[in-house]
Amino acid sequence: MAKEKKEIAEIxxxxxxxxxxxxxLAGRAAIKTAGAAGNLLYKGAVxxxxxxxxxxxxxxxxxxxxxxxAVALPVFILAPGRADxxxxxxxxxxxxxxxGLHSRDRSVPENSLKAFDLAAEAGYGIELDVQLSKDGQxxxxxxxxxxxxxxxxxxxxxxxxAELRDLSLLDTEEKIPLFSDVLAVIRGxxxxxxxxxNGRSNKELCEKTCEMLxxxxxxxxxxxxxxxxxAWFRFHAxxxxxxxxxxxxxxxxxxxxxxxxxxxxxxMINFIxxxxxxxxxxxxxxxxxxxxxxxxxxxxxxxxxxxxNEKGRDAVIFEFYRPKLIxxxx
Numbered sequence: 001m002a003k004e005k006k007e008i009a010e011i012x013x014x015x016x017x018x019x020x021x022x023x024x025l026a027g028r029a030a031i032k033t034a035g036a037a038g039n040l041l042y043k044g045a046v047x048x049x050x051x052x053x054x055x056x057x058x059x060x061x062x063x064x065x066x067x068x069x070a071v072a073l074p075v076f077i078l079a080p081g082r083a084d085x086x087x088x089x090x091x092x093x094x095x096x097x098x099x100g101l102h103s104r105d106r107s108v109p110e111n112s113l114k115a116f117d118l119a120a121e122a123g124y125g126i127e128l129d130v131q132l133s134k135d136g137q138x139x140x141x142x143x144x145x146x147x148x149x150x151x152x153x154x155x156x157x158x159x160x161x162a163e164l165r166d167l168s169l170l171d172t173e174e175k176i177p178l179f180s181d182v183l184a185v186i187r188g189x190x191x192x193x194x195x196x197x198n199g200r201s202n203k204e205l206c207e208k209t210c211e212m213l214x215x216x217x218x219x220x221x222x223x224x225x226x227x228x229x230x231a232w233f234r235f236h237a238x239x240x241x242x243x244x245x246x247x248x249x250x251x252x253x254x255x256x257x258x259x260x261x262x263x264x265x266x267x268m269i270n271f272i273x274x275x276x277x278x279x280x281x282x283x284x285x286x287x288x289x290x291x292x293x294x295x296x297x298x299x300x301x302x303x304x305x306x307x308x309n310e311k312g313r314d315a316v317i318f319e320f321y322r323p324k325l326i327x328x329x330x
Contacts, residue, residue: 078267078288080297081234081274087241088298090191090219091277091315093329096125098303098319099142109149109169111140113177113185120189123325127302127317130179130209131197137161138179138208144197150176157199179212188218193279193300193317195245198226206232213240223279225264230273243300244275246289251281267292279317282309 100115101122102108108115111128119126129142134157146152146159150167164176186192194213196205206229213220214237221241224230233242244267252261263269266288267278277298280289293299301309302317310316310327 077271078292079295081276083276094125094315095323096127096317098317104320106170109174112174120186125191127193129195133161135160140177140182183216191219194222196224196229210237227269227273243277243279245279247281
């Protein structure tokens with residue numbers, strides 16, 4: 001227990017230093033920008049814009065500094081992490097079966113071994129979700145609770161895996177699989193996007209998932225809605241391409257505060273985790289997300305139900321139709 005507390009404290013301290021440094025840089029830039037802008041507005045009001053050429057060298061330096069800060073601050077906040085061609089190539093212009101190749105009629109359940117085998121057999125990339133059971137097993141399941149898929153009023157992390165494996169997925173013979181079993185079924189037959197779900201033991205989930213991915217013989221990347229999970233991979237497993245899931249702020253209602261929802265929906269936590277791709281819900285994107293993409297983040301869209309969503313995107317997460325395995329980005 002003491003060792004675990006020490007490790008958690010070290011992670012928290014590292015995150016704290018990153019946040020503190022970022023806050024200081026952002027604060028200084030904001031103060032300089034505000035001060036310079038204030039001086040400029042005052043001088044402009046007094047001299048008039050046509051008198052700009054008469055401003056002395058000191059005032060021009062302030063003007064230049066203000067302009068530089070105005071550009072640098074959003075770039076600093078929204079800039080993605082760098083990824084090399086080797087990391088990007090397996091995921092570029094690919095269609096990924098959302099939770100496996102499950103069916104609309106629910107005869108093939110989402111996140112089931114059958115859905116993953118069908119997707120791999122067809123040659124698609126695969127997107128899936130991992131979280132922890134009560135006894136610390138990495139299981140593949142999307143929801144926090146078992147109500148929708150298993151008809152049980154309980155959280156996934158309230159049951160041991162011995163209890164979870166007896167539950168049926170959508171009234172079929174398929175069961176909740178271990179992540180290790182899923183990897184054994186897929187066997188490197190297509191690239192994987194592994195979403196780590198936010199839970200009560202995120203550090204443990206990151207460590208165990210990372211350990212399995214390092215032993216897996218196949219192309220993998222990770223993503224999460226939680227920027228701290230993505231940040232863990234930024235600092236501890238840089239070899240894996242990492243992405244931040246995001247959506248309009250309305251999607252976060254009931255899950256977090258309005259302010260946090262605004263920050264998450266606009267990519268304003270990028271400076272913590274430096275995602276190399278942004279997986280944004282298909283639809284209209286905020287200008288700040290578009291700036292992150294323009295700065296080099298890969299553009300991933302979810303969840304697609306028609307082929308036209310491939311346009312302009314590096315990768316697409318789809319369900320309930322059969323797109324091309326690889327498409328030409330238009």
